[in-house]
Amino acid sequence: MRATEGADRGLGSGDAETSVALVGAPNAGKSALFGRLTAEYADVSNYPGTTVETTAAALGSLRLSDTPGVHGISSFSEAERVTRTAVLEADAVVNVVDATQLGRDLFVTLQLTDMGVPTVVALNMMDEAEADGVAIDVDALESALGVPVVPTVAVTGAGVDKLRDRLPEASAPESTPIDSYYDALPDGVDATRAEKTLLVEGDEPTARRVGVPGLATDGGDAPLAAVGEREAVYRERRTRVRSIVDDVERVAASERAPEERLGDLLLRPATGIPIALALLAAVFYVMGVVVAQRVVGYAEGVLFARYYTPAVEGVVAGLLPASGWAAPVEFLLVNDNLGLATVTVRYTLGVLLPLVVAFYLVIGTLEDAGVLPRLAVVTDRGLGRIGLSGRAVVPLIVGMGCVTMAVVSTRMVGSRRERLITTALLGLAIPCSAQIGVISGLLAELGVVWWGGYLAVLLGVLGTAGVALDRTLPGRRDALIEQLPRLRLPRPTNVARKTANRTAAFLGEAAPLFGATAAAVSTLDYVGALDAVVGALRPLTAALGLPASFGRVLVLGLIRRDFAAAGMTDLALSASQTFVGLVVVTLFVPCILTMAMVLRERGARSALLVWVGSWATAFAVGGGVAAVLEVIA
Amino acid sequence: MVVALSEVPSDERVELVDVPDDECRARLLRLGLLDGSVECRRRIRNGPVVVRRRGTEVALGRSLAREITVERAPRDGAPQ
Ligand SMILES: Nc1nc2c(ncn2[C@@H]2O[C@H](COP(=O)(O)OP(=O)(O)O)[C@@H](O)[C@H]2O)c(=O)[nH]1
């Protein structure tokens, strides 16, 4: 036993940097409190799990971090692992408890005190508790828990000063009923109280790290011998939660709140699916039509084409001498495909910026209102057929606006496996709005039968690829256990601040990445490597029954998807050739920006899988369609 | 009467008596859904089941709901 444990944890430890973590259930108000406690603004939202990394900021001499919301300290998901690590590393914890959900949230509180983590409880959402007719005896709760409890309303700032003042009182009771379970651990385990608690709860990463003989198995897969204990520990803790709640909480009978009736409508398929469809149509309209076509069209066609690009080209031509060494530099800066000073800037500011702002505004509003998890519930059944859960609905719809933004939004999707499937489907078979515009033009000339055929091919590929990935990727589909947040009226200031923060963060990362990619591709173009690729593609285009010039279209498609589709309008093709070409162009690799984003979000292996998979699928399906058309003709 | 959660009509109160998967059981236990009866708020045909206990609403996927065994409260709604 470590008798001196209190000395190496807690705010009095005198370390150079003392760290405090905000821990609690999704939507308990951690990020809102974080924003109140520090000058920094954390991402606030009404969608469980949108905080996927910890954010940290200075609070006086302390370092405060916001963590992903969890219902317990364990390792059942990515978010839980992040939070568990943060709790183990923190000197103290502010446990944010939703006062309207005392019976749910005190589990984490008791788990923290069992672990001996110095804790202060922020009893948040006191305004909503009052509105619900829930009265909580704060003093009684404080003595039952043995740690300070401060009532707060994070959105108004009520109680926040008191919370800041009482931070130094963070403490944990000397002993709790968990102690009796420690006997089950083998003798001589060198672990802190926090680690011991996680060990008796069968937490595999802790067992591996502490290296308990006989508990941790090298195979990694075999369950800890202590799983039986976990159940007993959890049940005992729930018993304590129930008795505390019975003692401190009084609930007045209340009538059904209006938001509850709205929640009912969203969950009833007869009304929920039309509402979901209407919302999704609105998202698509804003993202795909208003912004992706009108705003971007104006920015590109007028602002950049008429004013910016000619001006920059003039400046570059004026500055650089006409001598030999300047030619490659000039090409790098102003070439028509991906010039660093022209096209790259145009994409970043004229295309990406409006899309990013629109996307975050729309998503932020839906998040703040708490409707996203409900959309996930009503669409779960349909998406289940292609290996996804309802959580993937938002990325797929956003994808029809802009696949790049959709890749970013896959963060909302549960497990790593499901995120990969969603990303792959997005890259493969979801045409973005820029492409949809050009494609519909070409298909309209062909007629309605070809339209139907095109949709059938795409849906077929989407379904087949989803099922194939679901069957082949390791791991299994996650069971959907989705906590539904309370519906709230979105707060415009919240949404606006969130949009500004996320947009800045996104562009800060995406712009340099895109610049580097553009420079690399321009270099390849200058040395003639792109032409070599067109040459190498000749056998493939021939196999599809398409002219060699189609190779040029594909190379443009590597850069931007609508370029490929637009390039096809210039080729003289028969109806069936156009159809095959459109199928190939749609299934072909995502644009360069999307790939940059896949690389950032999913890593090199996934990016390669998506890229190579798109090549293979595009040509395999295109070849198949060409063969079928030949037989029919 | 003992049936699967996926078979319970909306608005009925049930007790979740058996959740076969260890991890899912631990997660439901933490949320307090195994502490006595829950209200089956909505069952979406061939889709998830939404259960509620004291204002906490949780959607459980179809495949999970099929594995969970529940005990249905007596019809007259008297406390068990
Ligand atoms: N009425 C009310 N709403 C709150 C309070 N604290 C947070 N919220 C809202 O609850 C939602 C979730 O808050 P957030 O800070 O994102 O929770 P987190 O998931 O724990 O980070 C947001 O819509 C907030 O505006 C509060 O004390 N009262």
Ligand SMILES: [Mg+2]
């Ligand atoms: Mg948050």
